[in-house]
Amino acid sequence: MYTMKECTVYKTIDMIGKKWTLLILLELYKGQEKYKRFNEIKNGLQDITPKVLSGRLKEMEKIELVQKNVDSSFVPIKSEYALTKKGEELLCVVQEMKRWGLKWKMGNKECGLTTCKECVL
Amino acid sequence: MYTMKECTVYKTIDMIGKKWTLLILLELYKGQEKYKRFNEIKNGLQDITPKVLSGRLKEMEKIELVQKNVDSSFVPIKSEYALTKKGEELLCVVQEMKRWGLKWKMGNKECGLTTCKECVL
DNA sequence: TTTCATAGTATACATTTGGAAACTTACTAG
DNA sequence: CTAGTAAGTTTCCAAATGTATACTATGAAA
Structure with a gap:
């Protein structure tokens, strides 16, 4: 049955539906560099705590x-994170x-690109 | 700043990111009838409890x-739910x-249609 | 020697969710 | 009178999640 x-x-939702997961993904996508360091991600996502970020990155x-x-x-020590193809x-x-x-x-203006690597909105 | x-x-994630929300949405989309009754949705989503379903429907x-x-x-009494355009x-x-x-x-075979209204996978 | 930075971990606590089970209301059928 | 059904609600409890704060190691710089 x-x-x-x-x-x-x-x-799929079970894999990626947790809080922060997709936002971390988006954060890793932004900018011109493929790799991002722990604190770069953390600063990009202001409200995330190191504990949560560390946990999510491991799951991911x-x-x-x-x-x-x-x-x-x-x-x-230098740790770098990047998106895989998946x-x-x-x-x-x-x-x-x-x-x-x-x-x-929801109050935001459109930047025109849903795939924009730069804008924050 | x-x-x-x-x-x-x-x-967006804040609005729709909670457990069950997207699954309820999908459940409402399935089938040929626009409207679904409370227990139809509940039975379609087997594991959902009435409390959670009731809560999510209100939020939605x-x-x-x-x-x-x-x-x-x-x-x-007859209650019916349908998707809005949004x-x-x-x-x-x-x-x-x-x-x-x-x-x-993830172990599933493709039905060929990502928009299929019938298949469960 | 003290301070700083990176990349976290550890601890304790609070809040948010979710789940199980029983209960409710209104009316109908037997 | 009892049972049944739809659409929830209520209560209680457990688990997941998040937050704040402090702490770790390592080596360099002041």
């Missing part, structure tokens, strides 16, 4: 949305959210 | 994703999730 848990959408690494590189030859392809979900959010105005 | 809370994506009505009609001439247009987000979920296989 059919169960909810077999539903693709259900499974595990399900292969994010790839982590550690360079311990640096002092202080993670990058999730951006279309974020873009649809943005498109929808802009259309059903 | 710029705050996270002004971000369109952030605001408030932000105008869902339209509710009550016909109290019926016995027992709600319907959120389905593209769900569709992108489905597309992504199918591409990065």
Whole structure:
């Protein structure tokens, strides 16, 4: 018999539906550099606490949305995070959210690009 | 100064990011009838409790994703829910999730249609 | 020697969600 | 009178999640 848990959408939401996950994804996408450091992400997402960010990044690494590189030859140690292909392809979900959010105005002006790497809105 | 809370994506996730919201949306979309009754939705989403469903439907009505009609001439009372235009247009987000979920296989076979109104996967 | 920075971890606590189960109201059917 | 149904509500509890604050290691700089 059919169960909810077999539903693709259900499974997907289960993977990416937690608070911050998609916002971290978007933050990693922004800017011109592929890799971002822990504190860069943290500062971009102002309200996130290191505990939560650290937790989410680990989950995201595990399900292969994010790839982590550690360079311990640096002092202080240098950790970098980037989107994987799988993670990058999730951006279309974020873009649809943005498109929808802009259309059903929530006080924001449209920058014109749902795929803009620069604007913050 | 710029705050996270002004971000369109952030605001959108805040509105629709809670557990069950998108699944209820999808459930309302399924089938041939525009309107669905409380217990139909509940049965479609097996694991949802009436408390949670009731709560989500109210939130969704408030932000105008869902339209509710009550016909109290019926016995027992008849409540029906349908997607609004605003709600319907959120389905593209769900569709992108489905597309992504199918591409990065999670054990499901593709039905071929991300917009299928019938299949459960 | 004290301070600073990075990239977190640890601890304690508060708040938010969600879930299970029983209960409610109104009317109808047997 | 009892049972049943629809559409929830209520209560209580557990788990997930978030927050604040402090702390860690390492080495460089002042």
